[in-house]
Every structure is written in C-alpha cells, then in structure tokens.
Amino acid sequence: xxxxxxxxxxxxxxxxxxxxxxxxxxxxxxxxxxxxxxxxxxxxxxxxxxxxxxxxxxxxxxxxxxxxxxxxxxxxxxxxxxxxxxxxxxxxxxxxxxxxxxxxxxxxxxxxxxxxxxxxxxxxxxxxxxxxxxxxxxxxxxxxxxxxxxxxxxxxxxxxxxxxxxxxxxxxxxxxxxxxxxxxxxxxxxxxxxxxxxxxxxxxxxxxxxxxxxxxxxxxxxxxxxxxxxxxxxxxxxxxxxxxxxxxxx
Amino acid sequence: xxxxxxxxxxxxxxxxxxxxxxxxxxxxxxxxxxxxxxxxxxxxxxxxxxxxxxxxxxxxxxxxxxxxxxxxxxxxxxxxxxxxxxxxxxxxxxxxxxxxxxxxxxxxxxxxxxxxxxxxxxxxxxxxxxxxxxxxxxxxxxxxxxxxxxxxxxxxxxxxxxxxxxxxxxxxxxxxxxxxxxxxxxxxxxxxxxxxxxxxxxxxxxxxxxxxxxxxxxxxxxxxxxxxxxxxxxxxxxxxxxxxxxxxxx
Numbered sequence: 159x160x161x162x163x164x165x166x167x168x169x170x171x172x173x174x175x176x177x178x179x180x181x182x183x184x185x186x187x188x189x190x191x192x193x194x195x196x197x198x199x200x201x202x203x204x205x206x207x208x209x210x211x212x213x214x215x216x217x218x219x220x221x222x223x224x225x226x227x228x229x230x231x232x233x234x235x236x237x238x239x240x241x242x243x244x245x246x247x248x249x250x251x252x253x254x255x256x257x258x259x260x261x262x263x264x265x266x267x268x269x270x271x272x273x274x275x276x277x278x279x280x281x282x283x284x285x286x287x288x289x290x291x292x293x294x295x296x297x298x299x300x301x302x303x304x305x306x307x308x309x310x311x312x313x314x315x316x317x318x319x320x321x322x323x324x325x326x327x328x329x330x331x332x333x334x335x336x337x338x339x340x341x342x343x344x345x346x347x348x349x350x351x352x353x354x355x356x357x358x359x360x361x362x363x364x365x366x367x368x369x370x371x372x373x374x375x376x377x378x379x380x381x382x383x384x385x386x387x388x389x390x391x392x393x394x395x396x397x398x399x400x401x402x403x404x405x406x407x408x
Numbered sequence: 409x410x411x412x413x414x415x416x417x418x419x420x421x422x423x424x425x426x427x428x429x430x431x432x433x434x435x436x437x438x439x440x441x442x443x444x445x446x447x448x449x450x451x452x453x454x455x456x457x458x459x460x461x462x463x464x465x466x467x468x469x470x471x472x473x474x475x476x477x478x479x480x481x482x483x484x485x486x487x488x489x490x491x492x493x494x495x496x497x498x499x500x501x502x503x504x505x506x507x508x509x510x511x512x513x514x515x516x517x518x519x520x521x522x523x524x525x526x527x528x529x530x531x532x533x534x535x536x537x538x539x540x541x542x543x544x545x546x547x548x549x550x551x552x553x554x555x556x557x558x559x560x561x562x563x564x565x566x567x568x569x570x571x572x573x574x575x576x577x578x579x580x581x582x583x584x585x586x587x588x589x590x591x592x593x594x595x596x597x598x599x600x601x602x603x604x605x606x607x608x609x610x611x612x613x614x615x616x617x618x619x620x621x622x623x624x625x626x627x628x629x630x631x632x633x634x635x636x637x638x639x640x641x642x643x644x645x646x647x648x649x650x651x652x653x654x655x656x657x658x
Contacts, residue, residue, distance in 0.1 A: 272522075276641055283640055285630040313636065344655045380535040380654040386563065390533055391526055394647045397640070401648045402655075404630040405594045 160204060160222050160232070168204070168232050168244060174297045181247045183299035187239040192216065193309030198245035204229065209240035218243065234301050247299055250315040254327050257288060260351050261403055264290040264321055264333075266367045267358040268392055271296045275306020276393035277356070282310035284400040289314055290353070292321045292367075321355075325370040328353060333372045335363050336399060340376035343402050350407055356396050362389075375399070410454060410472050410482070418454070418482050418494060424547045431497045433549035437489040442466065443559030448495035454479065459490035468493065484551050497549055500565040504577050507538060510601050511653055514540040514571055514583075516617045517608040518642055521546045525556020526643035527606070532560035534650040539564055540603070542571045542617075571605075575620040578603055583622045585613050586649060590626035593652050600657055606646050612639075625649070 170176035171184045182201065185194050188209070194200075195216050203218035206226055230238045263281055268274050274296045281289050296303055298316040307314075325333060332352035336343070355371055357363035363371065377398055379386045390398070420426040421434045432451065435444050438459070444450075445466050453460075453468035456476055480488045513531055518524050524546045531539050546553055548566040557564075575583060582602035586593070605621055607613035613621065627648055629636045640648070 276644065279641065280644060282636050283629045285634055285636070308639075310636075342658070344658055378658055379533045380658060382658060384535055386532050386535070386560075389558075390647070391529065391643075393641075394526065394530060394644060397644045397647055398651045401651065405652075408592070408594055408628055408630060408632060 160224060160228070164202065164222075165232055168202075168242065171244065172234065172301055174300065177247065177297065177299050182244050183247055183304060184234070184242060184244055184301060185304050186233060186235050186242050186301075187305075188213070188241060190304065190307075190309050191241050191243045193312045194245055195243070197312040198248065200243050200245055202244040203241065204232070204243070205241040213241070248315070250317055252288070252290065252315075252317040252319065257328065257331065257353065258351065260288070261286055261400075262288040262290060262353050263396065263400070264292075264325070264353050264355045265295050266292050266321060266355055266363050267294045267361075268356065269294070269296055270359055271300050271302035272306045273359065273391065273393045274298065275303040275308075277396050278303075278307045278314050278316060279310040280393065280397045280400060281314045282307075284404050286400065287313075287315060289316045290321070290324065291316060291318050293318055322366050322370070325353070325355075325367065333370060334375055334399070335368065335371035335373075336375045336377050336395065337363065337368070337371075338376065340374035342378050343375045343399065344378070346373070346375060348403050348406060350403070354396075354399055354403070356392055356399070359392055410474060410478070414452065414472075415482055418452075418492065421494065422484065422551055424550065427497065427547065427549050432494050433497055433554060434484070434492060434494055434551060435554050436483060436485050436492050436551075437555075438463070438491060440554065440557075440559050441491050441493045443562045444495055445493070447562040448498065450493050450495055452494040453491065454482070454493070455491040463491075498565070500567055502538070502540065502565075502567040502569065507578060507581065507603065508601065510538070511536055511650075512538040512540060512603050513646065513650070514542075514575070514603050514605045515545050516542050516571055516605055516613050517544045517611075518606065519544070519546055520609055520642075521550050521552035522556045523609065523641070523643045524548065525553040525558075527646050528553075528557045528564050528566060529560040530643065530647045530650060531564045532557075534654050536650065537563075537565060539566045540571070540574070541566060541568050543568055572616050572620070575603070575605075575617065583620060584625055584649070585618065585621035585623075586625045586627050586645060587613065587618070587621075588626065590624035592628050593625045593649065594628070596623070596625060598653050598656060600653070604646075604649055604653070606642055606649070609642055
C-alpha cells in the first residue's frame with residue numbers, strides 16, 4: 159500500500175521545484191532503475207511483486223509492492239514496466255584540474271529534455287565523464303531527460319555552472335565549438351583532451367560563449383555547400399563531433 | 409472562416425488511416441510549410457493575416473485567414489506559428505537502377521516517429537536522396553515525423569517496401585549494417601555507394617535482413633569495450649555511420 163503522501167511526493171517530482179526542494183528524482187523501467195541503483199541512493203522503490211522477486215538484489219531504503227494497475231496510476235509512462243524508483247540527486251563537485259586530461263562536453267542552453275538526455279547517453283558511449291551545463295539548460299533530473307539517458311546518468315556526471323565565468327578558468331585547455339565559419343572538423347588537428355561546447359537548439363552558441371571558444375570547428379554537410387537542412391539536431395551534431403575526436407585515437 | 413468539415417479533415421489527418429484515405433498530410437510552422445511547398449502540392453493553407461502578407465509567394469489551391477486564437481484551436485503544436493498547411497502526399501517510384509550510383513539508407517522497422525524524422529533530416533544533411541523504409545516503420549507523414557524532419561522531406565524521397573524482397577534485387581550493391589560482431593567502421597573500406605541498413609530501436613536489424621547484409625560494420629564505443637550505454641539511439645547511430653561514409657570523400 160502506497161500512502162497518499164508518497165503518491166503526492168512521486169507525482170510532485172515531475173516538477174523541477176520539488177526535485178530541487180527534496181533533492182530527489184524519479185526513474186521508471188527496469189534498465190534505468192537497475193543502472194541508476196549502482197550510483198544513486200534509492201530512497202523508495204515501488205514495484206510489482208514479479209519485479210521485486212526477479213530483482214531482489216536492488217537495495218532501497220523502502221520498498222513497496224503494488225499491482226500493475228496501481229503502478230500505472232502513478233506512472234509517467236504509456237506502458238509502465240513494473241517499477242518506479244525515487245533516487246537522491248547528486249551534486250557533483252567540478253574542478254578545472256579534473257578536466258585537464260580529459261575530453262568533456264559543455265552545453266550552452268540546450269533546452270529540450272530529450273536532447274539533453276540523448277547527449278548524456280552519447281557522452282557515456284564515447285567515454286566522456288563530465289557534461290557541463292549552463293544554468294539555463296534543461297534539468298538533468300526531469301523525467302524526459304532521465305528516460306532519454308537510458309541509464310547513462312550512472313556513468314556521466316552532469317554539472318550546472320555559469321559557463322561565461324567557468325570557461326575562462328579552463329584557458330589551459332583547448333575549447334572547441336562548431337560554427338558556420340569554422341574550419342572543417344575533418345581537416346583540423348584535434349587534441350585528445352579539451353572541452354567541446356555545443357549550443358542552443360535555435361540559436362547555437364551564444365555570442366558571450368563564442369568569444370571563449372579557442373578552436374572554431376565546422377561540421378560540413380555533403381556535398382559541401384549543397385542546399386540541405388539548415389542544421390543538424392544538437393544531439394546528432396554532438397555525436398558527430400565526439401565521434402570525430404574519438405575515432406582518431408581508436 | 410474555416411468550415412466544420414475542413415476542421416474535421418485537418419484533425420483527422422493526425423491518424424494514418426485518414427492520411428492514407430485522402431493521400432494528404434499536415435505541416436505546421438513557417439520553415440516546414442515554406443520548404444515543403446517547394447516540393448509538395450498545397451491543397452489548403454490556413455494562416456493568420458500577418459503570415460499570409462509576409463509569405464504571399466506561397467501557392468495553395470485554397471487559402472483561409474484565421475485569427476491566432478482560431479488557429480491555435482486546430483493546431484497540434486504548443487506554440488502555433490501562424491500557419492497550418494495540408495499537402496498532397498508523394499508516392500515516389502523506386503527503381504534499383506536509381507540506387508546504383510548513390511548512397512541510400514534502408515530502415516528495418518524504425519518505429520519512433522521522432523527517430524524517423526531525425527533520420528530523414530540526417531539523410532538530407534549528408535546528401536542521401538532515398539530513405540527506404542520497411543513496411544512496419546513509422547509513417548513519414550505523421551505529425552511528429554514531419555515536424556522532426558525540419559523540412560528535409562522537400563529533398564529526401566521516402567519509400568515503403570518489403571525489405572526482405574527488395575534488398576535481394578540490390579545484390580550488385582554493397583549492403584551495410586551495424587552489428588555487435590561487425591568490423592570497426594573506422595578500419596573498413598567503404599564504398600561511396602550502397603545501402604546502409606539501420607535497425608529497430610529495441611531489436612536492431614532483424615535476422616531475416618541480417619542475412620542480406622553483405623558488409624557487417626561495428627560502431628565502436630570509446631574506450632573500445634568499456635562499460636557504457638548498451639547502444640546508441642538509432643538516429644545518432646545513423647548520423648555516425650553516414651558521417652563516416654561522407655568524411656572519406658569530403
């Protein structure tokens with residue numbers, strides 16, 4: 159039996175205000191819950207009996223069994239997968255020194271939760287440990303973002319900083335960004351470490367951040383200069399940029 | 409004034425059955441409508457007076473002016489952009505000969521409309537003219553797919569065929585697909601023409617299609633073999649594969 163106050167808590171966590179107030183977030187579905195439980199403290203696990211039996215190794219401060227019908231009433235998903243978990247958020251510390259021997263991603267106001275989640279999944283795929291969000295990016299712990307990460311949040315640290323004051327502290331590192339007037343990424347030397355800045359869906363990298371980018375790249379379309387879609391989706395562009403950095407050292 | 413029967417028609421086109429019956433589809437927003445009007449016949453354009461005045465060169469069989477409020481009542485979008493258009497669908501013909509000197513994409517049951525739309529946008533970016541969908545793929549003309557293409561449908565032809573009978577007719581062409589046991593795409597010779605098969609979101613390329621793939625590729629993660637997300641989103645993987653083909657000849 160799930161108390162009314164717990165139902166209210168779970169539902170409230172779809173809003174950022176309550177995620178921030180409680181420092182908690184919700185994840186649904188087996189893969190997500192299993193992956194996240196390796197890295198985040200699970201304070202409440204609500205699952206069907208079948209799910210609990212087949213995932214008995216998952217630890218949670220409190221576990222409650224519900225029927226499939228009861229679960230679907232508190233689920234955010236069209237097809238609930240037998241488990242909803244409430245986890246404690248992480249507040250990762252971020253030091254410039256940590257970034258020095260690594261490739262990292264910085265996001266300048268990426269606003270779509272699905273794009274942010276997909277970018278975190280891409281970071282995970284390419285072994286990138288830190289995603290540094292500007293303060294106006296979508297919230298990592300929102301349900302759509304968490305869902306789109308497919309569990310990558312267990313391996314990628316997401317930070318929120320004022321990029322305009324943070325990036326100048328990283329001046330020992332190359333800072334990359336893509337622009338229409340950049341140099342083709344396929345022809346340019348790329349360092350195995352540094353920060354890749356990706357911009358907002360509609361406006362790209364803002365002027366204040368552009369001036370902090372030391373290496374201006376271009377992602378060319380094919381055939382170069384042919385009429386085409388004006389731009390790539392920001393998650394797709396992130397994948398192409400990260401892929402080019404990594405393929406050189408694979 | 410928009411008649412009740414036209415409102416009913418526009419709303420009905422959110423369902424595939426009615427899109428098929430009428431051979432029509434709906435697009436919303438300036439960029440989409442302007443791009444698509446270069447390639448598709450516009451049978452009905454519903455727009456605010458401001459929009460009509462500033463886009464007077466767009467031709468439609470019938471044009472109706474509505475207020476912003478009236479438009480928002482028939483819109484599928486959270487923030488309507490002043491225009492909704494009804495276009496005639498295309499039924500492109502597909503001949504194996506047309507594919508011989510080109511790179512094309514085939515999709516084996518890609519089911520998410522957003523993924524399909526993003527893949528059509530990626531095809532456009534990389535100068536790929538034909539996307540060949542299996543019969544169980546999402547519908548190209550559904551509202552979410554059309555929206556995600558960002559107008560790329562004006563430059564990319566999407567076909568629906570039974571891949572299991574179509575691909576054997578393409579045996580003169582290399583047929584590429586990504587698999588866990590393939591050869592690293594970064595180390596393999598790639599032809600400038602051929603068909604790239606991408607698989608379903610959950611299951612990848614089906615067994616019946618796998619046996620028709622002549623060149624088995626692997627998209628390696630980084631560091632190769634490190635624990636990571638199990639997979640990439642199919643649109644992201646499509647971008648990485650197409651990008652690798654194109655970067656070799658850019």
